[in-house]
Amino acid sequence: MSRCIPVLEVHGIHKYFPGVHALKGVDFDLMPGEVHALVGENGAGKSTLIKVLSGVYAFDEGEYRILGDPAAIEKPADAIRKGIGVIYQELNSVRSLSVAENIFFGRLPQKHGCVQWKQLYAQTQQYLSAVGLTVKPQTKLQYLSIAQQQLVEIAKAISLQAKVIIMDEPTSALSPKEIEYLFAVIRSLKTQNVGVLYISHKLEEVFTVADRITVFRDGAVVGTAEATDLDQDTLIGMMVGRRMTDMFPPKDRAPGEIVLDVRHLSTEKVQDLCFTVRRGEIVGFSGLMGAGRTEMTRALFGIDERLSGDVLMDGQPVGKNSPSAARRAGVGLVTENRKEQGILPNLSVGRNTTIVTLDQVTRAHVILPGRERAEIQRIVEAISVKTPSVDQLITKLSGGNQQKVLLARWLIKQNLKLLIIDEPTRGIDVGAKAEIYHLMNELARQGLSILMVSSELPEILGMCDRVYVMRDGRISGEFDAAQASEKTLLARAIG
Amino acid sequence: MNMPQKHPKNKVLTHFQQSDTSVLLIALVLLCAITYILKPVFLSERNIMNTLRQVSLTAICGFGLTLIILVGEIDLSVGSQQAVAGVLSVVVLNATGSVLLAILAALAGGLVVGGLNGLIITKFKINSMIVTLGTMAIWRGASMVVTNAVSIQSNVAAFQNFATGYIGPVPNAVVIAVVLFAAVYFVLNHTTFGRYVYAIGGNPEAARFAGLPVERVKLAVYIIGSVLTMLAGVLLASRMASAQPTAGTGFEMIVIASVILGGVSLSGGVGSITGAVIGMLILGVLQNALTLMDVNSFWQDITRGVVIILAVAVDSMRKNSIAKNLIRAQRQQKEGI
Numbered sequence: 028m029s030r031c032i033p034v035l036e037v038h039g040i041h042k043y044f045p046g047v048h049a050l051k052g053v054d055f056d057l058m059p060g061e062v063h064a065l066v067g068e069n070g071a072g073k074s075t076l077i078k079v080l081s082g083v084y085a086f087d088e089g090e091y092r093i094l095g096d097p098a099a100i101e102k103p104a105d106a107i108r109k110g111i112g113v114i115y116q117e118l119n120s121v122r123s124l125s126v127a128e129n130i131f132f133g134r135l136p137q138k139h140g141c142v143q144w145k146q147l148y149a150q151t152q153q154y155l156s157a158v159g160l161t162v163k164p165q166t167k168l169q170y171l172s173i174a175q176q177q178l179v180e181i182a183k184a185i186s187l188q189a190k191v192i193i194m195d196e197p198t199s200a201l202s203p204k205e206i207e208y209l210f211a212v213i214r215s216l217k218t219q220n221v222g223v224l225y226i227s228h229k230l231e232e233v234f235t236v237a238d239r240i241t242v243f244r245d246g247a248v249v250g251t252a253e254a255t256d257l258d259q260d261t262l263i264g265m266m267v268g269r270r271m272t273d274m275f276p277p278k279d280r281a282p283g284e285i286v287l288d289v290r291h292l293s294t295e296k297v298q299d300l301c302f303t304v305r306r307g308e309i310v311g312f313s314g315l316m317g318a319g320r321t322e323m324t325r326a327l328f329g330i331d332e333r334l335s336g337d338v339l340m341d342g343q344p345v346g347k348n349s350p351s352a353a354r355r356a357g358v359g360l361v362t363e364n365r366k367e368q369g370i371l372p373n374l375s376v377g378r379n380t381t382i383v384t385l386d387q388v389t390r391a392h393v394i395l396p397g398r399e400r401a402e403i404q405r406i407v408e409a410i411s412v413k414t415p416s417v418d419q420l421i422t423k424l425s426g427g428n429q430q431k432v433l434l435a436r437w438l439i440k441q442n443l444k445l446l447i448i449d450e451p452t453r454g455i456d457v458g459a460k461a462e463i464y465h466l467m468n469e470l471a472r473q474g475l476s477i478l479m480v481s482s483e484l485p486e487i488l489g490m491c492d493r494v495y496v497m498r499d500g501r502i503s504g505e506f507d508a509a510q511a512s513e514k515t516l517l518a519r520a521i522g
Numbered sequence: 523m524n525m526p527q528k529h530p531k532n533k534v535l536t537h538f539q540q541s542d543t544s545v546l547l548i549a550l551v552l553l554c555a556i557t558y559i560l561k562p563v564f565l566s567e568r569n570i571m572n573t574l575r576q577v578s579l580t581a582i583c584g585f586g587l588t589l590i591i592l593v594g595e596i597d598l599s600v601g602s603q604q605a606v607a608g609v610l611s612v613v614v615l616n617a618t619g620s621v622l623l624a625i626l627a628a629l630a631g632g633l634v635v636g637g638l639n640g641l642i643i644t645k646f647k648i649n650s651m652i653v654t655l656g657t658m659a660i661w662r663g664a665s666m667v668v669t670n671a672v673s674i675q676s677n678v679a680a681f682q683n684f685a686t687g688y689i690g691p692v693p694n695a696v697v698i699a700v701v702l703f704a705a706v707y708f709v710l711n712h713t714t715f716g717r718y719v720y721a722i723g724g725n726p727e728a729a730r731f732a733g734l735p736v737e738r739v740k741l742a743v744y745i746i747g748s749v750l751t752m753l754a755g756v757l758l759a760s761r762m763a764s765a766q767p768t769a770g771t772g773f774e775m776i777v778i779a780s781v782i783l784g785g786v787s788l789s790g791g792v793g794s795i796t797g798a799v800i801g802m803l804i805l806g807v808l809q810n811a812l813t814l815m816d817v818n819s820f821w822q823d824i825t826r827g828v829v830i831i832l833a834v835a836v837d838s839m840r841k842n843s844i845a846k847n848l849i850r851a852q853r854q855q856k857e858g859i
Contacts, residue, residue: 330731350733360731368731373724373791382721383732385714392714436732 032095034059034190034222035080035111040089042075042246047454049075050086051247057191057222062213064225064233064254067243067266068484068517073226075246077193080224081113082106094190112184113193118176120168127151127164130183154182158212174205181212185221192216193224198232199317210236228315230259230521242266267484267513274461275489276468278508282308282492286476287358287445289327292336296322297500300336304445304476309467311491311508312480314520319500320480321363324447327478328360329353340444354383357444359437361430363453363480369433370421377403377417379432384440406435410466427459434466446470449480464490484513496520543797545840546785549833550804557811564814571693577806578699581799582754584777585706586747588798591781592710593743594723594790595643595650600751600777602661603635604770607755609665612674612681612765621681628752635661636748640741658774665767674765685760695757702750707795719743723790779830780805805829 036056042049050072057063065073078084079091082100091098093109100106106113120129127147128135136143136150151164158178168176177197184192194213198206213223213236227233233240234254242249242265249265283306292300297319304310312320325331327338333347346352353360362368371379380403381388388399403417412431414424421432430451437446451467452460467490471477481487487494487508494511496504496519504519557564564570583600590597607628615624639657643650676682687694710716718739722729730736759765784801786793808829812822 328731328733350730351735354733360733362728362731367725368727371721371724371728371791374720378717378720382717382729382734385717389714394712394714394717 031059033057033092034094035098035224036092037076037080038090038092040076040079040086040091042079042084042086044454049246050079051245052089053246053248055241055248055251057224059190059222060217060220061239062217062223062225062237064227064237064240065243066227066230066233066240066262068482071243071266072246073243074195076243077113077195077224077226080106080191081111081193107187110188110190111193112180112187112189112191113195114177114180114184114197115195118173118180120176120180122169123167125165125167126155126162126171126179129168129179130154130164130186132183150186151182154186155179157185157215158182159208172205173200174202174209177201177209178212181216185216185219189221191222191224193226195226196228197225198227198229206232228521230262233262234259263514263517267517274464276465278468278492280307280309280468280471280492282306283474286341287478288339288342290337290339292326292338293334294322294326294331295334296331297326297497300326300502302495302502302505304478306444306476307471307474308493309471309477309479309491311487311494312478312497313482313484313487313494313516314497314503316482318497318520320497321449322500323497324360324362324449324478324480327353327447328358354440357440357442359383359440359443359446361433361437361446361448361451363449365426365429365433365454370429372420372422374421375418376407376412376414376421376424376432379421380406380417380435380439383436387439387441402439406439410435410438411462425459427455427463430455430459430463431466434463438470443475445476445478447478447480450482451479452481452483452486484516487516488513498522543785543794543800545836546783546797546800546804550800550807553804553807553811557807557814561811561814564811567691569810569814571691571696573806573810574696575693576810577802578693578695579754579757580773580777580780580806581699581802582695582702582757583747583751583773584781584798584802585702585795586743586750587777588781588784588786588793588795589706589710589719589743590650590747591778591786591788592723592790592793593719593740594726595740595743596654596778596788597639597744597747598651598654598774598778599635599639599658599661600747601770601773601775602658602665603632603748603751604755604758604773605665605765605767606631606635606661607752608759608765608769609668609674609767610752611756611759612676613668615676615678615681616674619678621678621684624681625684625753625756628756629749632749632752633745635752636745637741639748640744643744644737644740662767662771669765669767671767673767676759676763676765681760682763683760685757698753698757703795703799710795715739715742720791723792725791776805776826779826783830783833804833 033056038054040050040053053072053076055076065076067073075084079086082103082105085101091100098109100109121132130151131147136146148164155162155164158181160175160178160182162171162175168179171179181192197209201209216223225233225237237254239251240254240257240262241251242262244266285303286306287304289300289302300323312323314320322331326333329347329349329352338345340356340358343356345356371382377400381399385394388395388402407414407417410431412435413428421429424432437443452463455463467477479490488511491508494506494508494516495502496506496516498520503522506516554564587597587600610631611624611628614627615621639654642648642653685695689697710719718734721734722736722739726736755770758769780802781798782788782801783804784793784798786798805826808826809822812825817825
């Protein structure tokens with residue numbers, strides 16, 4: 028097997044996004060009939076690599092070959108033609124169409140412009156039996172389970188003569204039995220000489236199914252090895268690595284009394300959360316993607332419906348299901364998704380800053396322009412937002428500066444006691460990251476309580492006094508940051 | 523490591539520039555000049571006041587619709603609401619003999635009609651296009667049912683004065699429109715409410731995450747919109763001295779077109795009340811000019827349609843070029859790092 032030409036290989040691939048160096052010279056190859064697993068923390072660059080391989084992103088430097096020839100893939104359609112099928116975490120099939128129509132989407136067998144249904148169903152049947160799926164080709168996709176829909180996607184990839192099938196977290200929504208079945212299908216793909224690129228957080232699975240394992244960290248490959256030469260501990264060690272710590276300010280804070288007290292908080296997405304945050308304390312929430320951390324912030328801020336439990340600020344209960352109530356109680360929220368849930372793209376830097384605290388610059392609901400301008404100037408200078416003018420549209424600022432504006436939005440709030448920050452440095456370049464860390468530290472020293480959610484373990488350990496780990500919508504562990512390590516946090520997150 | 527971030531010295535691009543009204547103003551002046559050259563009677567006091575009176579009706583309703591579109595929603599039922607306003611006011615008028623009560627009845631009707639639209643849209647989270655398409659049919663049908671599809675004459679002479687009267691040389695309707703313009707301008711540009719309207723229209727999701735009262739603001743703009751529409755409806759009924767169940771048919775299209783022509787983006791958050799008014803004036807002057815030139819009303823419809831599409835096309839090209847500049851600026855910034 029190792030003698031033949033890799034079905035897919037990349038050398039020295041670089042990919043840049045504004046302010047982010049997402050892939051830093053990645054080398055990777057996949058043999059026919061091999062299952063090659065890709066592991067790494069959230070944000071390590073796995074998804075970016077998949078998108079490069081499948082033609083969603085163009086890479087900036089490097090070499091991409093398929094069966095030894097330059098790949099020449101510029102768009103997803105090229106990748107499909109070259110035999111690369113991707114089964115995404117969120118399945119992108121059309122749920123209102125039949126299994127057959129999904130498999131032959133965009134290439135239904137036709138004669139004189141009429142669909143040849145008989146032929147379609149017969150061919151579909153053949154591919155369905157290849158993955159051992161017993162549903163009728165006429166069944167609409169919406170009546171299938173997630174596992175079955177996934178198999179339909181695999182059948183589709185086979186029907187496209189895929190030489191490579193990329194699976195991004197394929198088991199995240201499957202039951203153990205369905206997972207076993209999926210693995211059987213993967214093994215049969217191997218016998219048909221299909222190369223499988225398998226991405227997963229679940230390390231046991233990786234050891235079960237993979238022949239080789241490549242570890243990603245910070246946009247680069249840490250190492251590639253035969254699965255039999257590795258064990259779980261070594262793998263976690265490789266994923267975590269050692270990273271620069273000088274980015275983080277010294278922890279010279281002295282947390283005071285309890286400000287936020289959350290008791291048995293549940294929504295549809297999170298269960299029975301109990302935690303506290305003290306005055307001047309930075310508390311972190313760690314966990315894997317989909318563990319319910321963002322949902323925790325939504326529950327806390329009253330965006331998702333609270334099913335049970337209490338949230339207390341300084342001992343006073345906060346009204347439920349109301350962001351305004353949370354705001355009045357002195358809570359602020361900076362969301363993970365800057366573009367969709369943060370900035371107001373049609374407004375200026377200044378107007379983005381004052382939008383939640385207009386009552387501080389108004390008399391009888393009428394805005395006092397002088398006072399508003401003074402307030403904006405003060406905060407923009409205090410946290411050094413780099414903008415040519417506060418009248419500039421916020422969309423023209425870099426990611427780091429937009430993030431500062433979103434922080435400023437809450438920092439000018441007079442009774443702000445607790446700031447929730449979801450992924451404080453996502454999509455921000457290294458220099459701006461350090462600045463935001465120092466700003467957060469300074470705020471905590473001044474008595475502000477900060478609750479931060481982060482997928483980056485060094486960030487959690489470098490910034491926080493205490494850490495909660497979440498898994499499957501619940502808190503699965505609490506650590507004193509001084510005693511925790513990336514390894515212990517990750518182990519608790521993976522379970 | 524901490525490289526200072528460079529900022530390219532790009533031109534400051536504010537939201538005022540995005541909703542630039544200068545192009546529209548030039549278009550309006552040109553249109554007036556051409557009309558004057560072809561038909562000098564255009565600038566006679568009588569014709570000016572006539573045109574303004576006509577535009578006022580569109581404008582009074584259009585102010586409310588501008589708020590609704592700015593917040594990212596739409597109201598297709600404004601034409602039908604006008605019929606309701608006429609029927610309500612004339613029925614109350616004929617029963618009580620009081621002009622004031624007639625007007626108040628219509629305004630109260632606006633409260634209910636707008637409240638209903640707003641509540642259905644915010645509570646059941648249904649697309650406003652669909653909701654108001656429904657209420658458009660409901661209110662039209664209701665007006666027909668109440669009147670048996672025939673017009674009701676007003677039997678109080680003073681009622682007609684409401685629309686046809688003058689304050690000095692200026693028709694009442696124009697005075698009302700100017701006062702309301704000033705009020706809406708102030709609210710949009712100088713109050714918390716106005717700021718919220720822009721914020722919600724620009725990014726409703728972000729507004730919600732910032733804890734803004736998204737639903738309350740939407741409900742409020744629908745109520746304001748309907749009260750203003752009803753006021754325009756009463757003026758229309760007053761001018762005709764009767765309630766017509768068919769009044770305002772197709773009116774929603776003219777109002778929406780004027781507002782969009784004025785640079786208010788249908789996707790919400792971008793545009794100004796001043797631009798909207800200029801849009802209304804352009805369509806009003808155009809109609810007047812075509813009438814002065816004896817163009818028949820069917821050709822007027824066709825011309826209006828063409829002008830609207832052209833105007834929006836020009837505007838969209840301008841916006842695309844702004845977007846391209848933005849992308850270029852971002853790329854330069856990236857290369858700078």
